[in-house]
Amino acid sequence: MTKKVTAKQIANILGISTMTVSRALNNRPNVNEKTRKMVVETARELGYFPNHIAKSLVLRKTDTIGVVVPEITHSFFPEVIRGIEEITYRRGYQLILTHSAENSSREEDALTTLTSMQVDGLLISTAQTVEDYGIYQQIINRGLPLVFYDRCVKGIGASCVSLDDEESACLVTEHLIQHGYKKIAHLSGPERVLIGKARLNGFEKALRNNQIPFNQKLVVEAGLQEQDGYVAMKKLLSLPKDEWPRAVVAVNDPAAFGAMKAINEVGLSIPGDIAIVGFSDDIRAELIEPPLTTIRQNAYEIGKKAVEKLLDLIENKESGIEEIVVKGELVIRRSCGCTE
Amino acid sequence: MTKKVTAKQIANILGISTMTVSRALNNRPNVNEKTRKMVVETARELGYFPNHIAKSLVLRKTDTIGVVVPEITHSFFPEVIRGIEEITYRRGYQLILTHSAENSSREEDALTTLTSMQVDGLLISTAQTVEDYGIYQQIINRGLPLVFYDRCVKGIGASCVSLDDEESACLVTEHLIQHGYKKIAHLSGPERVLIGKARLNGFEKALRNNQIPFNQKLVVEAGLQEQDGYVAMKKLLSLPKDEWPRAVVAVNDPAAFGAMKAINEVGLSIPGDIAIVGFSDDIRAELIEPPLTTIRQNAYEIGKKAVEKLLDLIENKESGIEEIVVKGELVIRRSCGCTE
DNA sequence: TTGTACGCGTTATCAA
DNA sequence: TTGATAACGCGTACAA
Numbered sequence: 001m002t003k004k005v006t007a008k009q010i011a012n013i014l015g016i017s018t019m020t021v022s023r024a025l026n027n028r029p030n031v032n033e034k035t036r037k038m039v040v041e042t043a044r045e046l047g048y049f050p051n052h053i054a055k056s057l058v059l060r061k062t063d064t065i066g067v068v069v070p071e072i073t074h075s076f077f078p079e080v081i082r083g084i085e086e087i088t089y090r091r092g093y094q095l096i097l098t099h100s101a102e103n104s105s106r107e108e109d110a111l112t113t114l115t116s117m118q119v120d121g122l123l124i125s126t127a128q129t130v131e132d133y134g135i136y137q138q139i140i141n142r143g144l145p146l147v148f149y150d151r152c153v154k155g156i157g158a159s160c161v162s163l164d165d166e167e168s169a170c171l172v173t174e175h176l177i178q179h180g181y182k183k184i185a186h187l188s189g190p191e192r193v194l195i196g197k198a199r200l201n202g203f204e205k206a207l208r209n210n211q212i213p214f215n216q217k218l219v220v221e222a223g224l225q226e227q228d229g230y231v232a233m234k235k236l237l238s239l240p241k242d243e244w245p246r247a248v249v250a251v252n253d254p255a256a257f258g259a260m261k262a263i264n265e266v267g268l269s270i271p272g273d274i275a276i277v278g279f280s281d282d283i284r285a286e287l288i289e290p291p292l293t294t295i296r297q298n299a300y301e302i303g304k305k306a307v308e309k310l311l312d313l314i315e316n317k318e319s320g321i322e323e324i325v326v327k328g329e330l331v332i333r334r335s336c337g338c339t340e
Numbered sequence: 341m342t343k344k345v346t347a348k349q350i351a352n353i354l355g356i357s358t359m360t361v362s363r364a365l366n367n368r369p370n371v372n373e374k375t376r377k378m379v380v381e382t383a384r385e386l387g388y389f390p391n392h393i394a395k396s397l398v399l400r401k402t403d404t405i406g407v408v409v410p411e412i413t414h415s416f417f418p419e420v421i422r423g424i425e426e427i428t429y430r431r432g433y434q435l436i437l438t439h440s441a442e443n444s445s446r447e448e449d450a451l452t453t454l455t456s457m458q459v460d461g462l463l464i465s466t467a468q469t470v471e472d473y474g475i476y477q478q479i480i481n482r483g484l485p486l487v488f489y490d491r492c493v494k495g496i497g498a499s500c501v502s503l504d505d506e507e508s509a510c511l512v513t514e515h516l517i518q519h520g521y522k523k524i525a526h527l528s529g530p531e532r533v534l535i536g537k538a539r540l541n542g543f544e545k546a547l548r549n550n551q552i553p554f555n556q557k558l559v560v561e562a563g564l565q566e567q568d569g570y571v572a573m574k575k576l577l578s579l580p581k582d583e584w585p586r587a588v589v590a591v592n593d594p595a596a597f598g599a600m601k602a603i604n605e606v607g608l609s610i611p612g613d614i615a616i617v618g619f620s621d622d623i624r625a626e627l628i629e630p631p632l633t634t635i636r637q638n639a640y641e642i643g644k645k646a647v648e649k650l651l652d653l654i655e656n657k658e659s660g661i662e663e664i665v666v667k668g669e670l671v672i673r674r675s676c677g678c679t680e
Numbered sequence: 681t682t683g684t685a686c687g688c689g690t691t692a693t694c695a696a
Numbered sequence: 697t698t699g700a701t702a703a704c705g706c707g708t709a710c711a712a
Contacts, residue, residue: 004482006705017683022707032681047478052456053402054705056393057688064436064457072425075623078418085412085439089446094453096404097437099425106429113434116392117404142387283415287627346689357699362691372697394689397704 005048013046014038025050056118064094065310066114068124070102070151075283076299077125080149083303084123091311093120100127108135121145121310126153128193145313149306150299151194154323159313161306161324165195168295168328169202169249170209172277175293175330176247177210179338181275185218185245187232187255193224199251199279218245222255229258237266247275247336253282253294260288260335271337281331291333301326345388354378365390396458404434405650406454408464410442410491415623416639417465420489423643424463431651433460440467448475461485461650466493468533468564485653489646490639491534494663499653501646501664505535508635508668509542509589510549512617515633515670516587517550519678521615525558525585527572527595533564539591539619558585562595569598577606587615587676593622593634600628600675611677621671631673641666 007025011018016035023031024039025048056062067084069077081097088095096119098110107127114122122144124136133153139146140157152160176184186203189196200219207214217239222232229250236245250256256278263274270276270290278285281296305324312318332338347365351358356375363371364379365388396402407424409417421437428435436459438450447467454462462484464476473493479486480497492500516524526543529536540559547554557579562572569590576585590596596618603614610616610630618625621636645664652659672678 004705008705018706019684019708020682023682026707030681035681047482049452049455051397051458051705052453053393053396053458054688055707057391057397057690057705058707060688062393072418072422075415075418078412078415081437082412082439085437089439089449094457095437097421097425097435099422099429109429112389113392116389117434118391118393138387283623284627287624289629344689348689358689359691359700360698363698366691370697375697391689394704395691397689397706398691400704 004051005043005046006051007048010039010042010046010048013042060118062118062120063092064096064117064119065121065123065307065314066096066098066110066117066119068098068100068107068110068114068122070100070107070125070127072099076150076280076297079299080125080303080306083300083305084307085303086300087304087307087311093311102127102129104130104132111135111139115139115142115144119144121147121314123147123149123306123310125149125151145310147306147310147313149302152323157321159309159320159322159324161302161309161326163297163302163328164325165198165328166202166205167325168297168330169199169279170206171202171328171330172279172293172295173203173206173249174209175332175338176249176275176277176336177206177212179336181247182212183215183218183244183246184212185220185236185248187220187222187229187236187248187250187259189222189224189251189255191221196224196251203249217243222251222258224252224255226254226258226261229255230262231258233259233262237262245274247271248277250276250278253278253280253285253292256292256294256335257282257284257288260292271335275337276335278335285331286333290335293333293336293338294331295328296331297328298326344391345383345386346391347388350379350382350386350388353382400458402458402460403432404436404457404459405461405463405647405654406436406438406450406457406459408438408440408447408450408454408462410440410447410465410467412439416490416620416637419639420465420643420646423640423645424647425643427644427647427651433651442467442469444470444472451475451479455479455482455484459484461487461654463487463489463646463650465489465491468530471532485650487646487650487653489642492663497661499649499662499664501642501649501666503535503637503642503668504665505538505668506542506545507665508670509539509619510546511542511668511670512619512633512635513543513546513589514549515672515678516589516615516617516676517546517552519676521587522552523555523558523584523586524552525560525576525588527560527562527569527576527588527590527599529562529564529591529595531561536561536564536591539589543589557583562591562598564592564595566594566598566601569595570602571598573599573602577602585614587611588617590616590618593618593620593625593632596632596634596675597622597624597628600632611675615677616675618675625671626673630675633673633676633678634671635668636671637668638666 100107148160278294285292440447488500618634
């Protein structure tokens with residue numbers, strides 16, 4: 001194992017000072033061209049790599065940003081990461097990735113470590129179980145730039161980039177209404193999860209906008225998993241037949257898949273008997289039969305916008321707190337029966 | 341913005357030396373219990389966080405490992421990352437994630453940066469376009485621990501963890517043979533990509549094992565994308581009808597999906613007219629019609645095994661070069677026509 | 681254009 | 697048990 005080459009060694013070999021080596025390697029103007037060539041040359045020969053750790057220590061800047069992801073296998077997040085990575089690559093930053101596994105204490109660990117590592121900024125999507133925002137507050141107070149993405153904590157002085165869930169839920173519900181559906185049910189997410197609440201609000205707003213009376217019986221609290229959608233739909237189908245909905249707005253695509261299974265099991269057709277729409281454009285949405293109308297969430301865009309904001313904060317290009325919204329896009333497929 | 345608290349400051353406040361502070365905070369035995377309590381207490385009050393960068397510089401260890409991912413949105417890799425993360429979290433390492441986007445020059449950039457950042461080790465899955473292994477060789481020569489995962493480069497002195505592609509391809513092909521298929525085609529991956537070659541070998545081995553003559557016409561080089569599978573299958577279907585295969589082994593699931601599209605377009609039925617099997621258990625495999633028989637790859641396990649090997653190398657240099665294999669699992673669905 | 685002195689925040693080492 | 701000193705590898709600031 002060859003010992004590592006340092007700027008000092010190069011300097012010694014060449015009989016010049018470390019500073020000249022540093023200057024030559026960093027393309028500073030005040031170096032003789034001959035000297036520079038000499039230095040660059042021997043640096044290459046010796047296989048010199050600058051020690052970024054030492055550099056970070058003196059410059060008090062690591063060119064790294066810490067990212068906290070709640071669940072890396074949830075297809076949404078890799079897309080976000082790709083968006084983040086695209087920008088950090090261009091702007092010369094590295095990503096330190098941590099995974100909270102939806103666990104608040106692991107998230108806290110991650111945040112502590114990331115701080116110790118002197119990341120220049122933080123990109124956080126909160127774990128579902130997080131209840132104490134004190135740690136975020138501390139980070140903000142300490143002056144470390146922080147941007148929330150997707151799952152935001154508002155009102156504590158940090159910028160955030162998220163989807164306009166309420167608007168999107170309204171959009172997809174109105175799409176159904178405009179195509180003549182009136183008895184529309186909603187399989188809602190858990191109340192305490194922000195997206196559950198926002199999507200429910202959007203659903204209600206669409207009804208209001210179109211003077212359709214709200215029927216509490218047609219709103220069933222489901223979860224975010226396929227199984228939850230299945231159970232919730234079963235519940236709806238246990239109502240008297242004349243109270244059955246003609247269309248269903250599911251809180252997300254997995255829940256919609258579960259609901260479709262329940263609908264199929266009782267021999268009803270989609271969208272003939274019951275139309276259904278989802279939310280999130282899961283990769284399976286266009287493959288299922290019938291293909292699912294849904295809201296496509298531009299995860300890549302969220303990642304991109306979030307890092308851009310963060311890097312601007314880090315580089316002092318701007319300092320204001322913003323709530324950036326990435327719009328959802330309605331993807332119309334056959335499950336809503338509006339395609340002809 | 342509060343300035344950062346250092347060990348020195350704590351020392352000054354308490355009228356003791358920095359070393360004592362350091363010792364107290366690191367739970368060294370040779371510190372008076374009273375002193376320790378005092379130090380720990382004021383550290384907490386002041387909101388002290390150790391500067392891991394400074395620590396790294398002196399200890400020459402960063403407790404970070406660099407990970408190179410070719411394509412983060414490919415569902416296989418997030419699973420790998422989760423496996424990696426699970427172990428690094430437990431063993432106190434952080435992940436620096438880089439993304440080559442299947443581009444060899446970006447991969448080289450990543451490797452250079454990661455080296456500069458003094459990562460303790462490297463986990464690499466090579467980009468498809470990489471042709472020059474010199475850079476890996478340099479890393480190995482420099483003594484930086486390196487483990488390849490999934491896409492390996494063999495014979496250059498690094499350990500690797502991968503799927504037994506050849507064995508698995510043989511397995512899935514023999515499954516077809518055992519159910520009576522004789523005219524079997526293979527949509528192969530690009531020759532120079534290792535998995536392409538290995539799977540082709542497995543395919544040929546299965547034929548040999550069962551005394552089925554190899555027919556070069558039935559092996560078409562495709563790529564790894566859906567479009568590639570489509571084009572390759574079109575080519576097969578342009579053969580005279582009596583030369584058409586009765587079954588197809590695709591190099592991976594996306595290629596299989598493309599091929600299925602081509603088969604459907606000419607009005608043939610799957611598996612009735614042509615049976616087909618894939619490789620990788622894409623999330624869509626069980627949703628497509630008919631559901632695709634395939635090989636499930638345990639990505640999580642690959643990630644786990646790869647970091648474990650790497651951390652062992654980092655922490656105990658004597659463990660040797662290994663080629664670790666994670667077995668594939670045959671998932672039988674309807675597309676191969678063997679389910680009854 | 682080049683060099684010297686010093687500091688970034690921490691830990692190892694040796695002395696007290 | 698504690699402290700003084702010297703690193704780790706680099707860049708800033710100033711001097712030559």
